[in-house]
Amino acid sequence: MEQAAPAKQNLWGGGKSPFNVEYGKTMMWYFLMSDAFTFGAFLISYGTIRFSSHAWPDPNHVFRSFPFIGEMNVPLAFVTLMTFILIMSSVTMVLAVHAGHQRNKKEVVKWMIFTIIGGLMFLGCQAWEWWHLHHQGAWWGSNPFINIDGTPANINFTNLFFTITGFHGFHVFSGVIINIVMLIMTLNNVFEKRGSYLMIEKAGLYWHFVDLVWVFVFTCFYLF
Amino acid sequence: MSNDVALHGHPEVVGSHEAHAHHHKETFITKYVFSQDHKMIAKQFLITGMVWAVIGGLMSVLFRLQLGFPDESFPWLEDVLGRWAKGGKISAENYYALITMHGTVLVFFVLTGGLSGTFANFLIPLQIGARDMASPMMNMLSYWFFFGGSIVMISSLFVQTGPFSGGWTAYPPLSALGDASPGSKVGMDLWIISMAMFIISQLLAGLNYISTVLNMRTKGMSMNRLPLTVWALFFTAVLGVLSFPVLLSGVVLLIFDRHAGSSFYLSDIFIASTNTALPNEGGSAILYQHLFWFLGHPEVYIILLPAMGIASEVLSVNARKPIFGYFAMIISMFAITVLAFLVWAHHMFVTGLNPFLGSVFVLLTLMIAVPSAIKVFNWLTTLFKANIRFTPAMLCAIGFVSLFISGGLTGIFLGNSTLDIHLHDTYFVIAHFHIVMGVSAFFGMFAGVYHWFPKMYGRYMNNTLAYIHFWGTIIGAYLIFWPMHYEGFAGMPRRYLDYGIWESFKQFAELNKFISIVAIITFALQFLFLFNFFYSIFKGRKVKDQNPWKANTLEWTTPINPGHGNWPGEIPEVHRWAYDYSKDGRDFIPQTEPIDPNESKH
Numbered sequence: 163m164e165q166a167a168p169a170k171q172n173l174w175g176g177g178k179s180p181f182n183v184e185y186g187k188t189m190m191w192y193f194l195m196s197d198a199f200t201f202g203a204f205l206i207s208y209g210t211i212r213f214s215s216h217a218w219p220d221p222n223h224v225f226r227s228f229p230f231i232g233e234m235n236v237p238l239a240f241v242t243l244m245t246f247i248l249i250m251s252s253v254t255m256v257l258a259v260h261a262g263h264q265r266n267k268k269e270v271v272k273w274m275i276f277t278i279i280g281g282l283m284f285l286g287c288q289a290w291e292w293w294h295l296h297h298q299g300a301w302w303g304s305n306p307f308i309n310i311d312g313t314p315a316n317i318n319f320t321n322l323f324f325t326i327t328g329f330h331g332f333h334v335f336s337g338v339i340i341n342i343v344m345l346i347m348t349l350n351n352v353f354e355k356r357g358s359y360l361m362i363e364k365a366g367l368y369w370h371f372v373d374l375v376w377v378f379v380f381t382c383f384y385l386f
Numbered sequence: 387m388s389n390d391v392a393l394h395g396h397p398e399v400v401g402s403h404e405a406h407a408h409h410h411k412e413t414f415i416t417k418y419v420f421s422q423d424h425k426m427i428a429k430q431f432l433i434t435g436m437v438w439a440v441i442g443g444l445m446s447v448l449f450r451l452q453l454g455f456p457d458e459s460f461p462w463l464e465d466v467l468g469r470w471a472k473g474g475k476i477s478a479e480n481y482y483a484l485i486t487m488h489g490t491v492l493v494f495f496v497l498t499g500g501l502s503g504t505f506a507n508f509l510i511p512l513q514i515g516a517r518d519m520a521s522p523m524m525n526m527l528s529y530w531f532f533f534g535g536s537i538v539m540i541s542s543l544f545v546q547t548g549p550f551s552g553g554w555t556a557y558p559p560l561s562a563l564g565d566a567s568p569g570s571k572v573g574m575d576l577w578i579i580s581m582a583m584f585i586i587s588q589l590l591a592g593l594n595y596i597s598t599v600l601n602m603r604t605k606g607m608s609m610n611r612l613p614l615t616v617w618a619l620f621f622t623a624v625l626g627v628l629s630f631p632v633l634l635s636g637v638v639l640l641i642f643d644r645h646a647g648s649s650f651y652l653s654d655i656f657i658a659s660t661n662t663a664l665p666n667e668g669g670s671a672i673l674y675q676h677l678f679w680f681l682g683h684p685e686v687y688i689i690l691l692p693a694m695g696i697a698s699e700v701l702s703v704n705a706r707k708p709i710f711g712y713f714a715m716i717i718s719m720f721a722i723t724v725l726a727f728l729v730w731a732h733h734m735f736v737t738g739l740n741p742f743l744g745s746v747f748v749l750l751t752l753m754i755a756v757p758s759a760i761k762v763f764n765w766l767t768t769l770f771k772a773n774i775r776f777t778p779a780m781l782c783a784i785g786f787v788s789l790f791i792s793g794g795l796t797g798i799f800l801g802n803s804t805l806d807i808h809l810h811d812t813y814f815v816i817a818h819f820h821i822v823m824g825v826s827a828f829f830g831m832f833a834g835v836y837h838w839f840p841k842m843y844g845r846y847m848n849n850t851l852a853y854i855h856f857w858g859t860i861i862g863a864y865l866i867f868w869p870m871h872y873e874g875f876a877g878m879p880r881r882y883l884d885y886g887i888w889e890s891f892k893q894f895a896e897l898n899k900f901i902s903i904v905a906i907i908t909f910a911l912q913f914l915f916l917f918n919f920f921y922s923i924f925k926g927r928k929v930k931d932q933n934p935w936k937a938n939t940l941e942w943t944t945p946i947n948p949g950h951g952n953w954p955g956e957i958p959e960v961h962r963w964a965y966d967y968s969k970d971g972r973d974f975i976p977q978t979e980p981i982d983p984n985e986s987k988h
Binding site: 361 | 603628639647665668670678959
């Protein structure tokens with residue numbers, strides 16, 4: 163302990179990173195803060211418009227379909243599955259990062275593949291849901307779902323839904339691309355040669371962030 | 387995983403300059419175009435900013451011609467501008483396009499890109515003792531996104547329907563409805579694309595500045611030994627990284643309103659020009675204003691903080707005195723950074739904002755006067771009883787302080803929601819923000835260019851031209867903007883083409899003429915600066931002394947013309963703060979000098 167104390171005093175003294183992190187990780191954290199403000203602005207816009215509207219459609223009515231089961235009424239079942247897939251992909255990402263810490267290339271490859279599959283499945287689910295809603299007549303500027311109190315449909319429900327879930331989906335898409343690049347770099351032994359799987363960790367930060375944002379998006383559109 | 391590896395994740399970047407500094411041959415493309423050297427990128431930002439400043443300034447000359455001489459026509463204008471000025475008179479649409487572009491260009495492309503882009507890139511690595519930015523690649527991309535945004539913005543000047551013309555704030559519904567005005571058609575789309583590219587550029591740049599300052603300081607360069615320039619640029623970067631994304635969200639929603647038929651900002655609208663009632667319902671134009679000003683207000687400090695940092699450094703060096711209240715300066719800048727995020731609604735006092743909420747924003751706004759005043763008093767105390775060297779940079783730094791005081795005082799008027807009922811959207815506002823963030827930031831920029839020109843190009847700028855430029859510009863600035871306060875008190879609104887139709891504003895016809903003439907002369911004077919700059923790059927007096935200003939900071943320990951990597955050998959170690967001037971009978975003690983046990987404490 164006596165030896166640790168002076169080192170602690172000099173953390174900010176220059177010549178080293180005060181947080182003991184490589185610059186890329188600092189950048190990633192600040193980028194995520196920045197991106198949190200982007201989503202924050204979207205969700206605050208959602209709140210502003212929602213609370214100035216007199217009524218809103220019922221999510222249990224809008225999101226009640228499930229692929230391949232016809233007209234069965236299963237409110238929120240599909241989005242639950244989507245959310246489960248995305249959260250599971252976060253778990254596999256944690257395992258990939260963990261394997262990276264142990265410099266176990268085989269395990270990293272395995273868990274990265276699972277994470278990529280999870281991301282693609284989520285995107286597929288979202289594509290189906292969008293397609294299905296579009297099929298029912300929902301799109302930017304058109305909303306077939308009447309409000310919960312029976313009044314004519316509030317047009318901004320679909321506007322906000324497609325814009326914000328679309329922006330989130332774009333983030334998931336970017337994340338999948340990043341993860342594929344990471345997988346290829348792992349397979350090409352780039353990290354083995356570098357002696358560190360830090361890049362996997364940075365990609366993991368982004369991936370977890372995208373999952374976290376989904377929790378808020380999900381809450382706003384599906385639960386309230 | 388060893389810690390060392392974690393910290394140097396990219397061995398090809400970190401430390402490569404030491405090993406290869408003299409080995410790899412640079413082509414013209416890698417050295418001047420797609421350069422990854424922070425010094426070259428800084429020069430690229432500076433020169434692009436200068437081009438933009440000329441374009442944006444020329445626009446102000448054109449609309450000042452209209453404002454000063456509303457009854458006259460200038461046939462040569464038609465020769466130059468073609469259908470923008472049929473019969474030698476600028477048409478109303480194009481007048482609005484000119485003021486819109488003038489604002490957008492000066493605020494974003496000159497005073498944000500040109501100012502913090504130049505000096506953050508140039509000074510951060512040199513003053514903290516780093517070989518380059520954390521990610522030179524991202525740094526290069528940041529410039530090229532900025533350049534791309536510039537090209538898109540310029541291209542909007544040449545489209546058939548003209549550039550966007552709804553004011554630099556781009557408020558909907560005008561900006562959301564293509565049918566509302568010619569400028570709201572394709573010009574607005576180009577405006578949004580250009581701004582989106584600009585935001586990406588700012589994000590890449592800001593992340594780089596932050597992680598460079600935090601991670602790459604040389605040995606001994608603790609945060610409380612950083613020069614104030616670096617502190618200022620650091621806070622600027624934090625502001626940019628946290629506020630620009632909100633504008634991005636705002637314009638994304640706007641583009642959906644424009645093209646996807648959504649109604650985020652639109653409700654109950656009838657367009658007279660096409661005689662149609664729009665189906666949009668439920669949106670709020672005020673929402674856009676909140677999103678815009680959540681960026682827009684921090685943006686003011688993104689412009690001003692670098693100028694403050696530059697002025698602090700230049701004042702201290704040329705006063706041959708330590709900056710007064712170094713820690714107070716840092717805490718003030720921190721307070722300004724925090725408060726910058728909490729005052730945006732003072733731009734919206736007359737939008738129907740709840741008066742109680744307004745009073746909260748009044749309080750928070752007036753609180754900014756405290757750190758600002760602390761900074762001003764510290765600058766003045768630094769000058770007090772100093773042995774001042776009146777170099778051009780020093781004059782410009784003093785000019786900055788003068789303008790910041792003059793413009794800051796009128797900010798106290800405007801921060802009051804009650805006074806703002808009378809003063810909002812008048813020439814008082816124009817006078818206020820042009821002095822406090824327009825011209826004063828320009829003086830910070832001039833100070834920086836004069837002071838660091840020897841480091842940028844290894845030559846000096848011409849002093850005589852610089853003195854003429856300084857005095858002409860500062861007198862011109864006051865003569866242009868001081869009278870506008872009176873016009874504003876009288877209630878003269880901004881953004882009008884012709885005030886002749888109002889009985890109450892006819893009295894200002896001669897004053898407007900006077901302002902326009904001074905504005906044209908002052909604009910012309912800027913070519914003296916530009917000539918001085920470009921002439922001195924090639925023909926200026928050569929720098930013979932490694933440390934021409936006898937300054938303490940690290941950039942003056944590099945060779946006169948530093949290569950990529952900045953220091954040929956080891957990066958020097960730092961032993962003291964940056965402001966040991968006139969201490970223990972010595973004129974200055976560089977940061978690299980170890981502390982003598984007999985030295986007095988400061």
